[in-house]
Amino acid sequence: MEKIDILSLTKDELAAEIEKMGEKSYRAKQIYDWLHVKKATDFSQMSNLSAQFRDKLSEKFCIKSLKIKKRLVSKVDNTVKYLYGLPDGEAVESVLMEYHHGNSLCISSQVGCKMGCRFCASTIAGWVRNLEPSEMLLQIYETERDSGRHVDSIVMMGIGEPLDNFDNVVKFLTILNSGGEGMSLRHLSLSTCGVVDKIYKLAELKLGVTLSISLHAATNEKRSAIMPINNRFNLQTLMKACDDYFKITGRRISFEYSLIEGVNDTDESADELIALLGGKNCHVNLIPINEIKERDFKKSRFVERFQKRLTDAGLNATVRRTLGADISAACGQLRRDDAEN
Numbered sequence: 001m002e003k004i005d006i007l008s009l010t011k012d013e014l015a016a017e018i019e020k021m022g023e024k025s026y027r028a029k030q031i032y033d034w035l036h037v038k039k040a041t042d043f044s045q046m047s048n049l050s051a052q053f054r055d056k057l058s059e060k061f062c063i064k065s066l067k068i069k070k071r072l073v074s075k076v077d078n079t080v081k082y083l084y085g086l087p088d089g090e091a092v093e094s095v096l097m098e099y100h101h102g103n104s105l106c107i108s109s110q111v112g113c114k115m116g117c118r119f120c121a122s123t124i125a126g127w128v129r130n131l132e133p134s135e136m137l138l139q140i141y142e143t144e145r146d147s148g149r150h151v152d153s154i155v156m157m158g159i160g161e162p163l164d165n166f167d168n169v170v171k172f173l174t175i176l177n178s179g180g181e182g183m184s185l186r187h188l189s190l191s192t193c194g195v196v197d198k199i200y201k202l203a204e205l206k207l208g209v210t211l212s213i214s215l216h217a218a219t220n221e222k223r224s225a226i227m228p229i230n231n232r233f234n235l236q237t238l239m240k241a242c243d244d245y246f247k248i249t250g251r252r253i254s255f256e257y258s259l260i261e262g263v264n265d266t267d268e269s270a271d272e273l274i275a276l277l278g279g280k281n282c283h284v285n286l287i288p289i290n291e292i293k294e295r296d297f298k299k300s301r302f303v304e305r306f307q308k309r310l311t312d313a314g315l316n317a318t319v320r321r322t323l324g325a326d327i328s329a330a331c332g333q334l335r336r337d338d339a340e341n
């Protein structure tokens with residue numbers, strides 16, 4: 001019988017499993033603490049449990065781990081990029097970045113991606129599988145172990161579309177919120193290309209998560225040309241969902257806009273963005289596109305000009321600082337290069 005992935009169990013699920021084994025409920029609390037506070041990697045470390053009970057646990061459950069396949073450390077700042085090997089041999093990326101307010105970790109939510117955004121390396125070879133809650137948590141735990149640094153905030157902007165792995169992502173958030181990190185989910189940003197039905201489901205859970213929308217274009221014609229999701233949920237539907245998310249949760253939305261030469265970086269595109277977002281309580285993050293070798297999209301030369309046009313019109317817009325420029329590889333590129341070797 002396949003062992004249960006114990007790191008993927010919420011507090012309540014673990015309590016139910018331990019109860020089934022005929023043990024007292026405080027035992028479940030102790031185990032949860034070992035897993036998510038002390039970050040034990042083996043049942044033998046759980047010294048306040050009897051040897052007999054630890055044996056029983058290791059027969060029924062497994063504690064998964066990730067393997068560091070690659071670690072790229074920036075020489076210009078403290079950015080570290082990891083390629084993590086998963087138990088089944090697949091791999092995903094995580095990036096540790098240092099800001100004045102602390103360390104932020106960018107994590108992946110799927111192996112590959114179905115969304116098909118034209119400029120994104122993660123989607124080129126398609127979708128392989130969803131990550132388990134444990135595999136999202138372990139990106140944090142392994143990074144803290146390896147780097148000796150505490151992760152203060154998390155961005156779900158690595159490989160995959162988090163809202164396309166909804167149930168596992170919600171479990172991951174639940175464990176993160178009630179585990180040792182005790183992390184308020186205000187310190188977690190979830191980035192989506194715009195899976196509208198799931199934005200509503202997330203809003204209703206009222207987890208306090210900050211939502212980031214990958215917008216990249218402000219008309220349906222331009223957006224559909226680079227992001228297939230726009231054919232399923234158009235801009236009007238998406239903007240309505242954003243307004244509703246704000247109304248339900250009180251959390252301000254962030255919009256990501258990657259500037260691509262000749263595609264979405266003209267004054268006309270800026271004016272379209274102003275027309276779409278003007279008057280909303282939101283923030284626009286401008287990102288010079290990361291060029292990937294499989295596509296011929298080029299970095300825009302008009303980033304500052306575009307930003308000025310937005311801020312002159314009263315929009316709150318900043319250009320994302322480039323971190324780890326010397327190890328910069330577009331999201332998903334490290335995994336692709338590894339697969340080709």
Ligand code: SAH
Pocket residue numbers: 115117119120121156157158159160161162191192193194212213214215256258287288289290291292330331
């Ligand atoms: N699927 C989610 C999260 C992963 S992508 C989403 O779409 O939001 C994280 C962010 O990086 C998104 O804003 C995505 O559009 C952007 N992105 C993807 N490829 C990029 C590239 N080559 N250059 C710049 N940004 C890119």
